[in-house]
Amino acid sequence: MKNKTYLKASFREIWQSRGRFIAIILIILLGTLLFVGVKTTGPVLNTSGSDYLEKQNLSDLQVISTGGLTEVDESLLKEIPNVEVESGYQFYYADEEKGEVVQVFSYDDAQKQNQLVVEKGYLPKADNELVLDAAAEKLGYQIGDTFTLDDSDQLDKKEYEIVGFVNSPLFISNKDRGMTNVGDGNVDYFAYVPVKNFTSDIFGVLYVTFDNVKGLNTYGSEYKDLMQKNQELVEEKFVDRPKQRLAELRSMIEDEIAPAKKEIADGQTQISEAKEQLTAAQEELDANRQLLAQLPEAQAAAASAQLDEVQKELDENKQTLTEQETKLEDAETEVSDAEKEMADLKMPTYLFNQRTENIGFQDYGDLSDRIAAIANVFPVFFFFIAALITFTTMTRMVEENRKEIGTLKALGYSRVEISQKYVIYAVLAAVIGVALGVVIGTNTIPRIVFELSSDQYNFQKVSVFYEWGPIIQAGVAFLFATLGSVIIVLIKELTEKPSTLLQPKAPKPGKRIFLEYITPLWSRMSFNQKVSYRNLFRYKSRMIMAIIGIAGCTGLMVAGFGIKNSLEAVTDKQFGPIIDYQAVVTLDDGSFDQTEEILEKNSQINSTLPVINEVLELKKAGQATQSVTMTVPKDVKDFSSYLHLSSLDGKSIDLTNDGAVISEKLADLFDIQVGDELTFYDEDQNEVKMKVQEIAQNYLGHFVYITAEYYEKVTGKEYQNNSFLLKTATMTTKEENSLAEQLLATDEVKNTSFLSSQIETQKGMINNLDPVVLIFVVLSGLLAFVVLYNLTNINISERVRELSTIKVLGFFDKEVTMYIIRENIIFTLLGIVVGYGIGYVLTGFIVRQASMESIIFPLVIHWPAYVISAVLTITFTIIVMIVTHFKLKHIDMIDSLKANE
Incomplete structure (x- = not known):
């Protein structure tokens, strides 16, 4: 009981x-x-x-080859246990009239991999139907429209009816569709055409799925580890395939020109024989003409007419023979060109692309990784x-x-x-x-x-x-x-x-506080102010806890804004202060006279700089292999206006023939110091050894910069630029696309990349974190409010006898409220100041945790972050003040002042 x-x-x-x-x-x-x-x-x-x-x-692996893919490649994949392999066609189509680039895929209703998601309409049922990317609907296309694909090398039909709009798991991002070497270089949308319309026997891609990764989280480490092993197994199967495919391509060309060679040989024999016959006939005709003088005039006239008819026939035969010789020469030229093409054939490259290579896949994974990195710090401190x-x-x-x-x-x-x-x-x-x-x-x-x-x-x-x-x-x-x-x-x-x-x-004994020793200040304070300051220092633990609570919440709000500011600052710090050019033109092999002419004539291009841009690899045990862009300027002096290199302590860096300048994050990942010798690997896995001359500030990507002389020394190759850096006036997207189309039309340019696109992509990735930052700020504000209210509530409950006493002594309600609130105001102001420091330190720690393998986030907090955080904290203090005022008005003084029994 x-x-x-x-x-x-x-x-x-x-x-x-x-x-x-x-x-x-x-x-x-x-x-x-x-x-x-x-x-x-x-x-x-x-x-x-x-x-x-x-x-x-979605396929776990895509196999693509520069030499095309055949049933032999498909059978190699099928030899691997527990895999599913499907073949498909794909190509890029540029519609010059509309200025659009389409990536065309084959559609097969029997295909199990890469299932399309229908947003509108239905999937193709007839050969003359196709579906478009859902993004194409925004460009004005509608179901029922006629869509033209005029490419007889790939398709046997030109016109198709649009029957639906779809999304494909091959494209996770709604914004980006990748790049290509046709049109303006940017893919606008994709299309799926029934497989029966494709005329080629050569596949464009092989899709592969593995049973051992089914059901695993595609972003998880277990999936990634197993897929790495799966890819290695596939690569082993294809280790000899490039040589075999090169032989097949040469054999195909040889088979194609063999009949032509035979026809040319037979034609040459026939022409030679015909020439001899015509020569003999001509000689006989000329001899008969000489005999005409011996015939009577009437017979001579009749014979002459007959000989003229024969001569006419001979001339026609000669003309026919000349035409045959011309055709034969054309055929010989075609055969010669084919033989030259066969001789110039390069070893095909086989690419094995995992899901991470799909458009948008890595961006989405990066978003999750950043949130996870922030989650390891911010919520813990909040907590x-x-x-x-x-x-x-x-x-x-x-x-x-x-x-x-x-x-x-x-x-x-x-x-x-x-x-x-x-x-x-x-x-x-x-x-x-x-x-x-x-x-x-x-x-x-x-x-x-x-x-x-x-x-x-x-x-x-x-x-x-x-x-x-x-x-x-x-x-x-x-x-x-x-x-x-x-x-x-x-x-x-x-x-x-x-x-x-x-x-x-x-009660704690009263003591003189520090302010009392400052007589000019203390003497000018009112009684209530003196009481408030004495109470502050008398109950130090209460003051410390209040300041810590308010400072923590203010710091969390500052950090919330600071995270966004710091992530956004990557592009501001990288493009302009460091990279000071607006585009990169990547050249194809061979001459580039037309390209130079277009660049010189374009009034919006202020200057160009020839450089070598190559992708190298840096490897280290226990560290993921990193791709590094090597840039080699032709002229070092001009290069300094395109790229502003600074050391980690802010000093300007000039390229010399003594070594390489590498980017900061690369040095951090591989623990590289100035003076170290690094071994890079080029695309053919040849070693390229370089000495580190200096480490440069850099926020986005991995780079290594060397002079042309040092390049020739470490690679053994002669310098030949493969790119141009462009400094341009401000250009619209339309103007950028127009320039890219002109350059690609020369067949001398692989791609034109404008940094404005990279900046927009980076900003889009950062904007994805806006909701997370908003949640942090809102919840931090709520916590600040609850903390202030709770601490004030505790303060009142602990001092109810004291407050009742001063009410009995005649203090007005507002004076009693200020008796408590004056302390809260001081706590709040001190908490805000301390919170600024906490927010700065916390932001720095979070951005270091959130940095990625190729990105460094600078610590940047703009002044609105401090102002808004302070205003919110002060606003919550005012709200608490109002609530406290009404609560103090209703204190039961008699009950509170009862003596302890």
């Missing part, structure tokens, strides 16, 4: 102090919500993407602040009940029985807060991030699940913060005697 009554009293007290109880739950809820929600977002995004790709049966405030609140709550604990001890209650109330209070608050935080956080934050980034990617739905690791961590941490704080204080309080507990704690 005794315990039952005490239990009821315990729940009654929870209800009576529900404001504090709800505040504790809210703090725990917010901490858990952000911690679990953000920690779950990365895995949820990855799983959602993986589920979509699994559902559409720490929430747990700290919870610990403080629970500690003070138990200390307030000293008198009740003493009474219960005096009545014979055991320590366990007395503790029961506070344990229930702590456990109930923790369980409710954590449970609500887990449910709300898991079901809101991942969904919000997914929905707000859905316009960037074509994933259909989010696959939300509970990530038990963060949930358990949150549960344990908040149980420690609540239950742990209760146990710690109870251990201290329960060891004291009932008589001691029944007596109120002696």
Whole structure:
């Protein structure tokens, strides 16, 4: 009965102090919500993407060859156990009239891999039907329109009816469709045409799926490790295939020209024989003409007419023979050209592209990785602040009940029985807060991030699940913060005697504070101001906790804005301060006279610089192989205006013949120091050894810069530029595309890449994090509000006798409110200042954690971040001030001032 009554009293007290109880739950809820929600977002995004790709049966590997693919290649893949192989056709088509580039794929309704998602209409049923990319609908195409693909080398039909718009798992991004070497170099959309319309016997691509990775998260390490082994197995199968394919191509050409060679030989024999016959006939005709003089005039005239007819026939035969000789010469030229083509054939290159090579795949994975990196720092700090405030609140709550604990001890209650109330209070608050935080956080934050980034990617739905690791961590941490704080204080309080507990704690002795020694300042303060400052320094622990709580929340808001500022700063720091050119023209093999002429005549191009751009590889055991762009300028002096190289301490760098300048992130990844010798590998896996002359500041990508002389020394090759760097006036997208089309039309240029496109792509990737940053700021603001309210509430409950006393002494309501709020204002201002420092340090730590293998995020926080964070914190203080004012007006002075019984 005794315990039952005490239990009821315990729940009654929870209800009576529900404001504090709800505040504790809210703090725990917010901490858990952000911690679990953000920690779950990365895995949820990855799983959602993986589920979509699994559902559409995206191929694990695509095999592409510069020499085309045949049934021999397909049979090699089928020799590997537990694989599915499907062949397909693909090519790029440039519509010059519309200025559009289309990537055309073959569609086969029997094909299982890379299943299309129909957005409108239906998939092709007849040979004269096709479906277009859903992105093409935005360009004005409609179902029922006639679509023209005029490429007789690839297709046997020109006109098709559009019957639907689709998304393909080959293209995860809704914004980017890749690049090509036709048109303006950028693919606008794709099309799927029934496979029966393709005329070639050579496949464009082979799609491969592996049984050993089915069901695995495509962004997970297990999938990546197994796919690396699968790719190595495929590469082993194809190790001799390039040589074989080269022989096949030469054999095909030989087979094609063999009949022509035979016809040419036969024709030459026939022409030679015909020439001899015509010569003999001509000689006979000429001899007969000489005999005409011996005939009578009448007979001579008749014979002459006959001879003229024969001569006419001979001339016609000669003319026919001349035409045959011309045809024969043309045939010989064609055969010669074919033989030259055969001699010039290069070894085909086989490319084995995993899913990571698909358009948008890596960008989406990077988004998840960045969120995961941020989740390792930001929510943890948020969580720490929430747990700290919870610990403080629970500690003070138990200390307030000293008198009740003493009474219960005096009545014979055991320590366990007395503790029961506070344990229930702590456990109930923790369980409710954590449970609500887990449910709300898991079901809101991942969904919000997914929905707000859905316009960037074509994933259909989010696959939300509970990530038990963060949930358990949150549960344990908040149980420690609540239950742990209760146990710690109870251990201290329960060891004291009932008589001691029944007596109120002696107030802290008054002492002179530091400000009192500054007489000119202290003497000008009002009585209320002096009281406030004395109370601040008298109860230092209260002041420290308040400042820590407010500073933590302000710092979190600053960090939220700072993360966005820092991520956005990559493009601002890289393009302009470092890279100071606007385009790169990549040349094909051979001469480039027409290209130079176009660049010289274009008035929007201010200057050009010939360079060598090559992709090298840097390898190290235990470190992922990195692709490095090597740039070799023809003229070092001109290069300094295109690229501004600075050392890590900010000093300008000039290229010399003594070594290479490498980018900062590359040096960091491979632990490279100035003076080290590096071994790079070119596209043929030949070693290229270079000495590190200097390490340069760089934020995006891996680069190595060397002079032309040093290039010739380390590679043994003669310098021949394969690219041009362009400095241009500001150009519109239309003008950029027009220039790219002109250059590609020369057949001297592989691609023209404008940095404006790269900047837009980078900004798009950063914008994907906007919802995450917004969530951080909003939840940090909410936590700041709850912390301020809770601390103020505790402050009032601890000092209710003091406040009642000054009300009895005649203080007005506003004066009583300012008695408390003046302290809050000081706490807030000090918290904001300290919070700025915390936010700066926290942002720096987060951006270092969020940096990727090829990206460094600079630490940048713009002034609005500080202003908005301060304004929000002050706004919450004002709200708390208003609530506090009405609460203080209703203090029961008589009840509060009762003497201790």
